[in-house]
Amino acid sequence: MLYPASKLPALGTTIFTRMSQLAAEHEAINLSQGFPDFDGPQLLRERVAHYIGQGANQYAPMTGTPQLRQAIAAKVARCYGAEVCAEQEITITCGATEALFAAISAVVRSGDEVILFDPCYDSYQPAIELNGGVTIRLPLLLPDFSIDWSALRGAIGPRTRMIIVNTPHNPTGAVLSDEDLQQLSVLLQGTNILLLGDEVYEHIVFDGLLHQSLLRFPELAERAFVVSSFGKTYHTTGWKVGYCIAPPAMSAELRKVHQYLTFSISTPMQLALADYLQAEPEHDQQLPAFYQQKRDLFNSLLADSRFSFSASAGTYFQLVDYSAISERSDIDFCHWLTTQAGVAAIPLSPFCEQPLEAKLIRLCFAKNTDTLQDAAQRLCQI
Numbered sequence: 001m002l003y004p005a006s007k008l009p010a011l012g013t014t015i016f017t018r019m020s021q022l023a024a025e026h027e028a029i030n031l032s033q034g035f036p037d038f039d040g041p042q043l044l045r046e047r048v049a050h051y052i053g054q055g056a057n058q059y060a061p062m063t064g065t066p067q068l069r070q071a072i073a074a075k076v077a078r079c080y081g082a083e084v085c086a087e088q089e090i091t092i093t094c095g096a097t098e099a100l101f102a103a104i105s106a107v108v109r110s111g112d113e114v115i116l117f118d119p120c121y122d123s124y125q126p127a128i129e130l131n132g133g134v135t136i137r138l139p140l141l142l143p144d145f146s147i148d149w150s151a152l153r154g155a156i157g158p159r160t161r162m163i164i165v166n167t168p169h170n171p172t173g174a175v176l177s178d179e180d181l182q183q184l185s186v187l188l189q190g191t192n193i194l195l196l197g198d199e200v201y202e203h204i205v206f207d208g209l210l211h212q213s214l215l216r217f218p219e220l221a222e223r224a225f226v227v228s229s230f231g232k233t234y235h236t237t238g239w240k241v242g243y244c245i246a247p248p249a250m251s252a253e254l255r256k257v258h259q260y261l262t263f264s265i266s267t268p269m270q271l272a273l274a275d276y277l278q279a280e281p282e283h284d285q286q287l288p289a290f291y292q293q294k295r296d297l298f299n300s301l302l303a304d305s306r307f308s309f310s311a312s313a314g315t316y317f318q319l320v321d322y323s324a325i326s327e328r329s330d331i332d333f334c335h336w337l338t339t340q341a342g343v344a345a346i347p348l349s350p351f352c353e354q355p356l357e358a359k360l361i362r363l364c365f366a367k368n369t370d371t372l373q374d375a376a377q378r379l380c381q382i
């Protein structure tokens, strides 16, 4: 049997899976893959159990339950002043991952160029390549991983179909400002370039910063797929429920892909999320303080270590520089850290096309105090 050549020859298993596996094998504290070691809100979990018990166990509508889509419309009106139509503009997806894949598949054709910022989340490029698209990766500028606007202006051309914008940014924790989005608006004026906004950490921003959703800017929202994930906001990454907001014409195309990718998303989860969004809307507002306390605790515990860092502006990740500790590559260092020091972290190079000048790794602080203390103790001994 001759199997066909791989469509993604350069791709192996994601770094998240590999590091989590290594952490389990060596019983290391897992600060690699981004998931909390605590549970989501009790009411939310009770509502899921309630709906399963009540028999809400058959297919949900293809676009999502009306209750959840309406709750999301109310949320984005409250948070971003955006009026979106629950019926035509919101689609519930299997996590943000499916929304990203469906959005890219819906609009990227063979030979289209999609601009990404380097480093970036690892699911974008394979989705673009599977659809015959070409990625143009523009390095973010150190030290704060800001966008190089003149490089972006230079990269835009007749084949540019889409730009992917991730704020708050995984893996760096950088957060785009109001001025950034104004710059983007000016740059896109008069073009037909689409945007894909990955905003899964929309409620995890620190030090009084505001999350600048594309939905706040009508001239950007009219060309944008905006993607978010309940996994990040409600500490339920294992449920894989997310959504995509886009203008009706763009949503219609996204739904054509979604209906054959997953068709619809878990009914009891959607009904429970809709109830919870209505019952405890303050959860989202309290999330910045909740995670800022964890960031500050973790960083204060790391103050005595040989790692150097500046505090993350958003997400539940902290980048740390290990150049005072080791000359190894980031992949080797993370392997060593997991197997020898008992703490698993994520190297940055799998998120990059261009090698980074700095020696940086990513640590996840979405963990209980005990976990953070134990991890920091180990990291301070290196």
Ligand SMILES: Cc1ncc(COP(=O)(O)O)c(C=O)c1O
Pocket: 034, 094, 095, 096, 097, 098, 121, 166, 169, 170, 198, 200, 228, 229, 230, 231, 232, 237, 240, 241, 242
């Ligand atoms: C930037 C970013 N986008 C998308 C996702 C995927 O989200 P989900 O688990 O909802 O599919 C993640 C998860 O880590 C992420 O960090």
